Amino acid sequence: MCGIIGILGSDAVAPAILAGLRRLEYRGYDSAGIATVTNGCLDRRRAAGKLAILERTLDAAPLSGLSGIGHTRWATHGSPTEENAHPHATDRLALVHNGIIENFSELRKELLAKGYVFASETDSEVCAQLITAYLQEENLSPQDAFAKALTRLRGAFAIAVLFAGEDDLILCARRGSPLALGRGEDEIFLGSDAYALAPFTNRVTYLQDGDWAVLTRSKFTIYDAKNQSVKRNETISLAMNTIVEKEGYRHFMAKEIHEQPDVIAHTLSRYLNPESKTVCLPETGLDFTTFDRLTISACGSAYYAGLIAKYWFERWAKIPVEIDVASELRYRDVPYTDNCGALFISQSGETADTLAALREARVHHQKIAALVNVAESSIAREADAVFTIDAGPEIGVASTKAFTCQLAALACIAIAAGRARGNLKAEEEGRLVSALLEIPRRIAEALKSSDAIKEIANEIAKATDVLYIGRGMNFPLALEGALKLKEISYIHAEGYAAGELKHGPIALIDKSLPVVVLAPHDRHFEKTVSNMHEVMARDGKALLISDKKGLAAAGDVWASIEMPDTDPDLSPIVYAAAVQLLAYFTATRKGTDVDQPRNLAKSVTVE
Numbered sequence: 001m002c003g004i005i006g007i008l009g010s011d012a013v014a015p016a017i018l019a020g021l022r023r024l025e026y027r028g029y030d031s032a033g034i035a036t037v038t039n040g041c042l043d044r045r046r047a048a049g050k051l052a053i054l055e056r057t058l059d060a061a062p063l064s065g066l067s068g069i070g071h072t073r074w075a076t077h078g079s080p081t082e083e084n085a086h087p088h089a090t091d092r093l094a095l096v097h098n099g100i101i102e103n104f105s106e107l108r109k110e111l112l113a114k115g116y117v118f119a120s121e122t123d124s125e126v127c128a129q130l131i132t133a134y135l136q137e138e139n140l141s142p143q144d145a146f147a148k149a150l151t152r153l154r155g156a157f158a159i160a161v162l163f164a165g166e167d168d169l170i171l172c173a174r175r176g177s178p179l180a181l182g183r184g185e186d187e188i189f190l191g192s193d194a195y196a197l198a199p200f201t202n203r204v205t206y207l208q209d210g211d212w213a214v215l216t217r218s219k220f221t222i223y224d225a226k227n228q229s230v231k232r233n234e235t236i237s238l239a240m241n242t243i244v245e246k247e248g249y250r251h252f253m254a255k256e257i258h259e260q261p262d263v264i265a266h267t268l269s270r271y272l273n274p275e276s277k278t279v280c281l282p283e284t285g286l287d288f289t290t291f292d293r294l295t296i297s298a299c300g301s302a303y304y305a306g307l308i309a310k311y312w313f314e315r316w317a318k319i320p321v322e323i324d325v326a327s328e329l330r331y332r333d334v335p336y337t338d339n340c341g342a343l344f345i346s347q348s349g350e351t352a353d354t355l356a357a358l359r360e361a362r363v364h365h366q367k368i369a370a371l372v373n374v375a376e377s378s379i380a381r382e383a384d385a386v387f388t389i390d391a392g393p394e395i396g397v398a399s400t401k402a403f404t405c406q407l408a409a410l411a412c413i414a415i416a417a418g419r420a421r422g423n424l425k426a427e428e429e430g431r432l433v434s435a436l437l438e439i440p441r442r443i444a445e446a447l448k449s450s451d452a453i454k455e456i457a458n459e460i461a462k463a464t465d466v467l468y469i470g471r472g473m474n475f476p477l478a479l480e481g482a483l484k485l486k487e488i489s490y491i492h493a494e495g496y497a498a499g500e501l502k503h504g505p506i507a508l509i510d511k512s513l514p515v516v517v518l519a520p521h522d523r524h525f526e527k528t529v530s531n532m533h534e535v536m537a538r539d540g541k542a543l544l545i546s547d548k549k550g551l552a553a554a555g556d557v558w559a560s561i562e563m564p565d566t567d568p569d570l571s572p573i574v575y576a577a578a579v580q581l582l583a584y585f586t587a588t589r590k591g592t593d594v595d596q597p598r599n600l601a602k603s604v605t606v607e
């Protein structure tokens with residue numbers, strides 16, 4: 001993962017690099033560093049911990065220099081210490097790296113045998129030492145040494161290098177991990193995404209996989225994997241220059257939870273016609289009538305959104321759906337056919353596992369659709385058909401509004417598929433569209449339960465383990481609820497299909513174990529409530545999340561949260577608000593870092 005930035009500027013660059021890194025902190029935040037070159041001399045500052053600590057280091061010991069590179073890290077090889085923080089330096093160069101060098105131990109052995117001394121435990125440092133070896137031993141130019149080193153590296157990476165003695169040069173390369181170049185007035189920039197470059201320029205050129213580039217203040221030259229000079233299109237980026245604020249909320253996550261009625265309404269307005277009560281998808285060339293199967297791939301919360309959508313595609317469009325965690329798709333030897341669509345869901349559009357699964361589908365000539373929150377992302381750029389959500393920037397690491405916007409968009413896509421395939425009558429489409437249009441209001445009502453949920457969360461915060469159960473499309477929501485709780489409160493939590501409890505997990509039930517039961521008063525209600533009674537009969541603490549009718553029918557429980565009445569087909573979108581708030585208040589009660597939980601990053605760009 002990690003975020004990288006580089007600037008060949010006309011002023012001291014360290015403050016601008018720091019500003020760029022602030023916009024990349026979502027990619028990792030366990031250490032950070034900057035290197036600059038001044039009159040040919042390299043200098044660097046690094047710090048373990050969040051960017052604020054590097055900022056203090058720079059205040060105490062500022063860095064001069066008109067050229068520089070910076071890095072914010074998500075540790076893969078080596079713990080998050082200052083020694084392992086980037087940039088990694090030799091006396092010839094400083095280097096930042098995003099990704100993983102898979103053959104690093106073989107290269108490290110080779111370099112150690114030649115007497116090169118390593119100062120860190122990282123895979124990244126081998127790149128720095130390898131380029132240095134070619135500079136020293138073969139007396140190659142920086143460009144030739146860099147190009148030669150690239151041929152030795154395996155894995156996924158984006159790399160940028162600054163050289164001693166070169167005040168007007170940065171070399172960079174992209175293989176797997178994203179990298180964008182930006183053009184200013186007598187200034188050149190590079191960054192992991194256009195958002196990092198937004199304070200400096202909107203003229204952005206994305207490197208393609210295998211590309212590398214030579215940057216000077218006046219221009220950049222891009223080479224492809226065969227070292228041929230190539231032209232890549234410059235685009236005008238729409239990435240926002242402004243930094244997103246908390247607007248009075250204590251955490252971004254709270255703000256993002258409360259934004260859901262608005263952003264879902266925006267997302268729906270992209271796909272629904274409220275007058276005709278029909279779904280109107282943008283023209284993407286995707287023809288659902290040609291599919292005899294749909295494969296969905298995604299990671300984490302986006303995967304759970306896909307799991308819920310599977311119920312919709314199968315019910316409304318009668319398309320058989322196969323769904324995989326993106327990191328596993330390749331290991332299954334899927335028997336692809338020509339009539340198979342492949343849908344990839346990703347908030348960031350940069351998740352390495354999802355991108356790798358997309359490329360695998362491309363090799364098998366699938367028609368590729370993507371659902372993303374970032375229209376300029378790698379996944380969007382590589383898909384045949386792109387659907388976007390209007391969640392706006394999601395800063396909290398735990399996904400909330402992007403998840404519910406994904407659901408809203410997926411419901412629309414599944415309805416459109418149902419109509420196109422002749423499986424959904426106009427009347428049924430109208431009913432579903434009306435129910436979808438009601439969703440923002442229903443979520444706003446659900447959010448009114450905040451205070452009640454906060455009280456329950458005070459009790460949940462005492463638990464060491466929590467189970468979530470649900471049936472039908474509320475089963476994937478149970479998985480999502482458990483994920484939310486564990487990632488921000490660090491309480492162990494698991495989601496189960498309610499009917500599966502008796503096949504093993506019920507052995508865990510005792511009086512210390514809260515079980516969150518997701519059970520709207522729908523056709524599954526009675527069966528799910530029976531499972532809840534099995535929990536209560538064993539002294540488990542049942543927390544029932546249901547509507548008025550459900551709560552009245554279920555009788556006494558340890559605790560309950562009342563949700564508004566919702567169309568049974570769409571209840572997971574509304575009930576998501578309850579599990580999000582429960583996780584949020586549990587985490588704030590425990591005093592964890594809600595927006596930047598330990599060990600996580602917002603954009604996961606390693607496989």
Ligand code: F6R
Pocket residue numbers: 299300301302303345346347348349350351354397398399400483484487602603604
């Ligand atoms: C959980 C969460 C992650 C992401 C996952 C995929 O709250 O945010 O599980 O959903 O890393 O990320 P995207 O959607 O960016 O591909």
